[in-house]
Amino acid sequence: MKLTQTPPPDYANARSRRQRQRAAGLHPDYWYAVEWDHALRIGEVKEFTFWKHSVAIYRGSDGVVRAMENRCAHRSLKLSLGSVDGCQLTCAYHGWRYDETGRCVSMEHSLFGKKMPHVELETYPVQVRYGLIFVFMGNKALASERRIPEIPQWDNPDWGKISIDFTWNAHHSIIIDNTCDFTHAHLHRNRKPFTHAELTSLEAQGDQVTLTYDTQVGQGRFSKLLVNRKTTKTNAMTLGYQYPYQWSDTDQKIKHWAFVLPISESRSRVFFLFYFSPEMVKVPLLPLNVPRPLVKLIMPIAKRLIVHPLLKEDEVAVEAEQAGYEAHHDKPSPDVNPVLAAFQTLTLRKWDEYLASLSPRERVLETHGARPEAAEPALGEQPPARA
Ligand code: FES
Ligand SMILES: [Fe+2]
Numbered sequence: 024m025k026l027t028q029t030p031p032p033d034y035a036n037a038r039s040r041r042q043r044q045r046a047a048g049l050h051p052d053y054w055y056a057v058e059w060d061h062a063l064r065i066g067e068v069k070e071f072t073f074w075k076h077s078v079a080i081y082r083g084s085d086g087v088v089r090a091m092e093n094r095c096a097h098r099s100l101k102l103s104l105g106s107v108d109g110c111q112l113t114c115a116y117h118g119w120r121y122d123e124t125g126r127c128v129s130m131e132h133s134l135f136g137k138k139m140p141h142v143e144l145e146t147y148p149v150q151v152r153y154g155l156i157f158v159f160m161g162n163k164a165l166a167s168e169r170r171i172p173e174i175p176q177w178d179n180p181d182w183g184k185i186s187i188d189f190t191w192n193a194h195h196s197i198i199i200d201n202t203c204d205f206t207h208a209h210l211h212r213n214r215k216p217f218t219h220a221e222l223t224s225l226e227a228q229g230d231q232v233t234l235t236y237d238t239q240v241g242q243g244r245f246s247k248l249l250v251n252r253k254t255t256k257t258n259a260m261t262l263g264y265q266y267p268y269q270w271s272d273t274d275q276k277i278k279h280w281a282f283v284l285p286i287s288e289s290r291s292r293v294f295f296l297f298y299f300s301p302e303m304v305k306v307p308l309l310p311l312n313v314p315r316p317l318v319k320l321i322m323p324i325a326k327r328l329i330v331h332p333l334l335k336e337d338e339v340a341v342e343a344e345q346a347g348y349e350a351h352h353d354k355p356s357p358d359v360n361p362v363l364a365a366f367q368t369l370t371l372r373k374w375d376e377y378l379a380s381l382s383p384r385e386r387v388l389e390t391h392g393a394r395p396e397a398a399e400p401a402l403g404e405q406p407p408a409r410a
Contacts, residue, residue: 031352032221033290034374035390041356044367045194045348046291046366047374048074048389049267052161053203054171056282056294059076059186060151063088068112070103073160078147079103080156085109089123090158092145108190153177153296154186155282162380172268172280176298183299183318184327190292191339195285197348198293199340201271202281203262205236206360210340212331215242217260225361230266230373232365235259240273245328248307249321250277255303264366266373276300289345297330 032038034046049055058080068081070093077093079102087110090173093101095114107254111128113120119142120132128143147157148166159166176182203208205220220238240257241250250257256274263270269281277299284292304313304321320385348399358364376385390403 028350031349034393040367040371042352044196044290044370047370049195050161050373052378053267054150054157054159055284056135056155057158057284060154060156063156065159066107068103068105068107069168070101072327074199074285075287077101078110078158081107081112085110086287088149088151088156090147090149091121091125094144095119096142096144138381142245143403155294172265174280174296180299181315181318183301183304185297185322185330187326187330187334188294190290190293191338191341192290193345194288195283195291196282196346196366197341198291199264199269200363200366202265203234203336203366205238205362207340211333212337214336216333218242222362225365230369231263232369233261234362235261240277243329249305251303251312264369266369276303276306289349354390373378
């Protein structure tokens with residue numbers, strides 16, 4: 024028996040596909056949900072982290088949300104410790120003030136007779152949709168062509184909606200695997216969101232994996248009361264990993280999107296948007312649909328009794344899987360669901376695409392995780408080859 028444990032390898036040193044997957048980030052050339060729109064008030068600044076990069080988001084007096092590198096150019100304090108002045112962000116320490124383009128436009132202290140130095144920070148494009156703030160961290164030239172998924176039902180007042188988020192100590196791939204791997208019905212054996220799942224199709228095309236299960240949807244104590252089985256076919260579900268997002272669809276009437284924010288190798292925030300056709304929401308114990316204007320009144324109850332407790336079960340599992348992976352990353356992990364292999368292939372291909380767009384030095388820093396100083400290549404040296 025071996026008593027010592029080593030931490031999981033970084034991407035450059037991974038020896039198995041699973042180790043590579045669990046060390047891979049998500050490609051920054053996409054829009055990532057970072058916060059709820061309502062959670063950032065006018066005059067407020069907050070921090071979020073995208074794959075170990077800290078970013079300050081703030082809402083100016085004009086109501087517009089802006090995102091900026093979270094590092095004062097002076098002494099590297101986080102600007103999220105500072106304050107919003109009008110539409111500008113002021114550092115907490117010496118009061119350097121940055122405008123929305125990231126330029127330092129004023130310094131509160133004496134300049135000692137010198138000219139104000141030219142200082143400019145990185146800023147990131149921002150969009151607000153579906154009650155979420157999305158930020159584009161990658162190549163800005165691609166920001167306008169990359170699309171946030173269309174959810175036309177979100178603006179339809181008749182559809183019921185549930186927004187919920189969690190920050191979990193788990194790698195993003197563990198979370199996305201969990202949402203589509205219906206072999207885990209056992210975890211939810213009391214709540215029964217899906218039972219007796221049989222995979223009926225699996226297709227990988229471009230940056231998307233689509234799959235269908237024959238399964239019994241929503242057989243739990245409370246969901247049984249609310250789902251109208253006459254109007255809604257609840258014996259199959261379609262799901263997708265539409266990189267880097269995840270969605271599901273039951274008979275065009277029960278749908279969700281999951282937007283994952285990768286924070287680090289072992290931490291992620293996930294924003295779920297669930298939405299329900301008024302045709303499927305039934306009055307408990309009666310063969311009647313809930314009147315359309317009342318569907319939205321049911322949603323907070325469904326969130327509390329069905330969605331939140333169900334996802335708390337997933338929380339326990341994904342965090343335990345992360346801990347298990349960190350303790351036993353070198354053990355084989357036999358899996359039978361082909362969905363997982365297809366997801367792994369897509370995640371790794373996209374991360375490799377991103378790495379290929381970097382300079383050799385940037386690639387070394389990116390793939391050596393928490394030990395970039397150990398990875399400093401000698402001048403002219405090539406980055407180490409991956410397993
Ligand atoms: S550290 Fe920000 S102004 Fe000095
Ligand atoms: Fe689950």
